[in-house]
Amino acid sequence: MTHTLQESARVGSTASAAPRANSSLLVLYLSFGGLAFAVLQSLVAPALSTIGRDLSVSTSDISWVLTAYLLAASVLTPILGRLGDMVGKRRVLIGVLAALAAGTLLAALAPNLTVLIVARALQGAAGAILPLSIGIVRDELPREKVGVTVGLLSAIFGVGAGVGIVAAGPIVEHLSWHWLFWLPLVLVVVALLGTIFGMPESRVRTPGRLDVLGAAILSVSLVSLLLAVSKGQGWGWTGPKTIGLFALGVVALVVFVLVELRVREPLIDMRLIWIRGVWATDLVALILGFAMFGTFVLVPTLLQLPSATGYGFGKSVSQAGLFLLPTVVMMVVFGPLAGLLDRRFGPKLPMFLGAVAVVVAFVLPALAHGAAWQMLLSGVLTGAGIGLAFAAMSNAIIESVPAGQTGEASGVNTIARTIGSSIGAAVVAAVISSHSTPQGLPTDEAFTAGFWVCAGVAVLAVLAALALPSARRRHEQAVAAGVDDLPPEPVELHLPHRHHEDHR
Numbered sequence: 144m145t146h147t148l149q150e151s152a153r154v155g156s157t158a159s160a161a162p163r164a165n166s167s168l169l170v171l172y173l174s175f176g177g178l179a180f181a182v183l184q185s186l187v188a189p190a191l192s193t194i195g196r197d198l199s200v201s202t203s204d205i206s207w208v209l210t211a212y213l214l215a216a217s218v219l220t221p222i223l224g225r226l227g228d229m230v231g232k233r234r235v236l237i238g239v240l241a242a243l244a245a246g247t248l249l250a251a252l253a254p255n256l257t258v259l260i261v262a263r264a265l266q267g268a269a270g271a272i273l274p275l276s277i278g279i280v281r282d283e284l285p286r287e288k289v290g291v292t293v294g295l296l297s298a299i300f301g302v303g304a305g306v307g308i309v310a311a312g313p314i315v316e317h318l319s320w321h322w323l324f325w326l327p328l329v330l331v332v333v334a335l336l337g338t339i340f341g342m343p344e345s346r347v348r349t350p351g352r353l354d355v356l357g358a359a360i361l362s363v364s365l366v367s368l369l370l371a372v373s374k375g376q377g378w379g380w381t382g383p384k385t386i387g388l389f390a391l392g393v394v395a396l397v398v399f400v401l402v403e404l405r406v407r408e409p410l411i412d413m414r415l416i417w418i419r420g421v422w423a424t425d426l427v428a429l430i431l432g433f434a435m436f437g438t439f440v441l442v443p444t445l446l447q448l449p450s451a452t453g454y455g456f457g458k459s460v461s462q463a464g465l466f467l468l469p470t471v472v473m474m475v476v477f478g479p480l481a482g483l484l485d486r487r488f489g490p491k492l493p494m495f496l497g498a499v500a501v502v503v504a505f506v507l508p509a510l511a512h513g514a515a516w517q518m519l520l521s522g523v524l525t526g527a528g529i530g531l532a533f534a535a536m537s538n539a540i541i542e543s544v545p546a547g548q549t550g551e552a553s554g555v556n557t558i559a560r561t562i563g564s565s566i567g568a569a570v571v572a573a574v575i576s577s578h579s580t581p582q583g584l585p586t587d588e589a590f591t592a593g594f595w596v597c598a599g600v601a602v603l604a605v606l607a608a609l610a611l612p613s614a615r616r617r618h619e620q621a622v623a624a625g626v627d628d629l630p631p632e633p634v635e636l637h638l639p640h641r642h643h644e645d646h647r
Contacts, residue, residue, distance in 0.1 A: 166284050170292055172337030173276040174299055176240055179330035180269050181303020182310075183247065184212065184564075185439060186323050187263075189311035189460055194320045200256045210373045211260045215267025217365040217561050222358050223271035224554025225410055227278060229353070232345040233338060236275045240335040243269035247331055251324035262324075270561065273300055274553030277537050282345040291482030293541060294534030298478020300560075305471035305526070308439050312460030357410035360399040367392035369562065372569045376576070415552050419612055420543030424536050425559040426607035427494055430600055431532050432563025434501050437571040437597040438525050441508075442466060442518060444575065445590050452580075454513060454587040469519055473526025474533075481534035490539035491611040497532030498604040500524050505598035509591055532604070533560075539611060571596065 187194070187208055195205035227235040246265025253259035273296065280292050314322050371388035378385045403409040416422055446463035448455025458466070481493040504524035511517055536556060544552045571593050578589035 176334035185307030216270030294482030354410035364395035430604040433567030470526035474530040477530030494535035500528030509594035
């Protein structure tokens with residue numbers, strides 16, 4: 144059935160007329176869940192060597208603690224996002240938070256590597272928290288609050304990743320690596336209880352059946368690509384396993400697209416991806432995910448190198464983490480600001496400004512990184528840029544797709560960000576390890592090259608942001624359709640969308 148702006152207006156008006164949840168508490172619960180997931184994504188990375196020594200496993204084996212998390216998040220995010228659109232976002236969110244709580248508790252108690260990897264896979268299954276949260280906000284909050292709230296929730300994901308890097312050192316040094324999981328578990332439990340007892344079920348749904356074939360093919364593609372990226376450096380980028388997995392991932396992705404274009408109820412409506420506001424936003428997510436985790440690899444590594452090298456800063460893990468604190472603070476400040484800019488100018492401006500800030504943030508240390516103030520200034524610009532752009536991404540998705548497909552489209556955007564993060568961490572690690580001293584330490588030129596790589600990649604995010612439709616164009620299309628201030632893109636393309644029903 145063809146989705147129209149008039150149908151969107153009907154769904155929005157009926158949802159507005161129904162009683163709403165306490166918006167402050169709803170946002171608080173969603174924020175706790177998102178923060179816990181994002182913290183768990185990065186918190187383990189600085190402590191991998193410590194965990195490996197404690198469990199008596201090799202470096203290659205302990206890396207599965209990160210790989211399992213990323214694989215589960217990438218595979219299950221679109222599936223659970225689609226289920227949320229179908230059966231109710233709150234219902235699926237409760238299941239996701241329960242899995243996150245179980246995985247975090249299991250990780251805190253893990254006696255060996257196998258149990259820890261299983262626990263991390265359970266945690267990664269909670270990757271759908273962001274798309275589900277964005278859908279709930281769109282369904283439950285008044286329209287004037289949606290932009291700022293989505294900006295806040297999106298920024299929290301960047302903030303959580305930064306907090307994880309900052310907090311890992313002090314937790315491991317003063318407590319133990321098990322506390323990397325006990326502390327976030329408190330946030331997860333609060334979010335779970337709040338969702339169960341303080342949140343109504345979303346009223347907008349997209350009835351249908353889950354595309355099991357599409358889910359299986361997409362899983363093969365994402366697992367192959369992420370394994371190749373995660374293990375490429377250890378296996379060798381030109382090794383047969385790496386190349387074979389890359390080839391399998393690409394072929395499976397092509398097959399997935401062809402299948403999704405032909406099935407009646409696809410897992411991901413590929414016609415959504417063709418909307419300019421969607422594909423441009425997904426590209427920005429992919430690229431800035433790369434840049435953000437490039438920062439998390441480059442900056443702590445440089446700061447922890449011995450000062451005797453002439454370019455290292457000789458900081459401890461805890462001190463190096465504190466250098467990233469300005470980045471986290473700027474994400475907190477500029478995430479909600481992006482929502483305010485979106486209300487006035489649309490998502491294109493904050494996304495563009497954020498991408499430009501990230502470019503400058505990498506160009507500065509690429510030119511000179513010998514002083515502490517240069518690293519701090521780079522961190523401030525990175526946080527401001529990521530905060531603006533990440534928040535604008537979610538609002539751009541909301542403005543580009545029908546209400547009933549918010550979770551589906553946001554899930555794809557989250558996958559893009561996760562894959563970008565994986566590629567960024569792997570590529571930057573390969574760059575700095577390719578230039579080393581006789582003692583095996585990265586050279587100064589390695590960091591210069593790493594910063595330039597991230598700056599060059601971030602330029603692509605600027606170009607992708609410029610491809611977004613302007614606020615004026617969206618407004619003119621909405622007026623022409625007779626419904627002001629509603630997303631115009633689906634109407635312009637006359638895309639066939641699944642039927643939306645208003646479930647009370």
